[in-house]
Amino acid sequence: SQKIEQNSEALNIQEGKTATLTCNYxxxxxxxxxxxxxxxxxxxxxxxxxxxxxxxxxxxxxxxxFDTTLKQSLFHITASQPADSATYLCALREDNYGQNFVFGPGTRLSVLP
Amino acid sequence: SQTIHQWPATLVQPVGSPLSLECTVEGTSNPNLYWYRQAAGRGLQLLFYSVGIGQISSEVPQNLSASRPQDRQFILSSKKLLLSDSGFYLCAWDHSGLSGTQYFGPGTRLLVL
Incomplete structure (x- = not known):
């Protein structure tokens, strides 16, 4: 079956660090x-x-x-700030039309001061 | 510049009542239009998309329907709401082609009691 997954539901990191979010499909x-x-x-x-x-x-x-062999995308935020706290969604599209536009469930990032 | 509007912003409706949510886009012509639903803590679920006036494709069988009476107007409807219809409804637009970006409206939060 087709799936798009994001590595964790929530991620907490300290301000100034690099946040890394994963999307696998x-x-x-x-x-x-x-x-x-x-x-x-x-x-x-x-x-x-x-x-x-x-x-x-x-x-x-x-x-x-974007690694199509691993079927994975990594999203990095360097020098993270509390204002970066949000939910981050990955989405993929197989062609130009809506029926193949799929979103992952999201990762809620919290950057702690 | 392009803008996308949705109304109402919030809605509380009893079970069995009808529903009409409206989405309009300004500043562009012939957009692809989409309705998504997002349940709490969940990803975006594509409900309907439209590539032109009167053209609607449904992704998920349910008691909802969509219509596109004008080029930049997209309406989500139901004749009788269910408890499970509660959620955050998002309208989005894009253009065909590999630009890829979808632009989302502010959303409508629907609570069915």
Whole structure:
């Protein structure tokens, strides 16, 4: 069966450290994978997209890697801040149309001062 | 710039009552439109998507329905709500093609009592 999983429901780290979140998928062939941030009571906000032929993408303190052999994406936040506390969702898409856009359950990150 | 609106923001309805949630997009034309539901602590579940006026695809059989009467308007409805319909409903849009990003509305929190 098809599954998309994120490594843990919740993750606590100290301010200044690097947070690493994991997204694993089974029985999908994604054209690309995305990461979103969701604050409580709000809709998700797009952060980064990485395509199947890309290994790594960076945006400011954020870094995403994509390993299609391991079927895994890692999402890193360096020099984490309490304002980074939120739920982070990974999502994958197999093509251009909605029926193959799938979200993971999310990881709730808490950055402790 | 593009914006996406949803209303109402919150709704408390008795079991068996009808439902109508509205989503409108501004600043773009011919978007793909999506309805998701997010149960507490759970991932996003795709309910419906639409690639054009009057074109609706359903992902999950249930007592909900969707309509797209205008290019930038997407409506989620039910004739009789169930307790299990409670949740956070999110509307999103994107454009076909490998840009990939989905843009989410602020969401509607529905509580069925």
């Amino acid at each position: 089974t029985n999908y062939s994604p054209a690309y994978l995305q990461w979103y941030r969701q604050d409580p009571g709000r809709g998700p906000v797009f952060l980064l997209l990485i395509r199947e032929n890309e290994k790594e993408k960076r945006k400011e303190r954020l870094k995403v890697t």
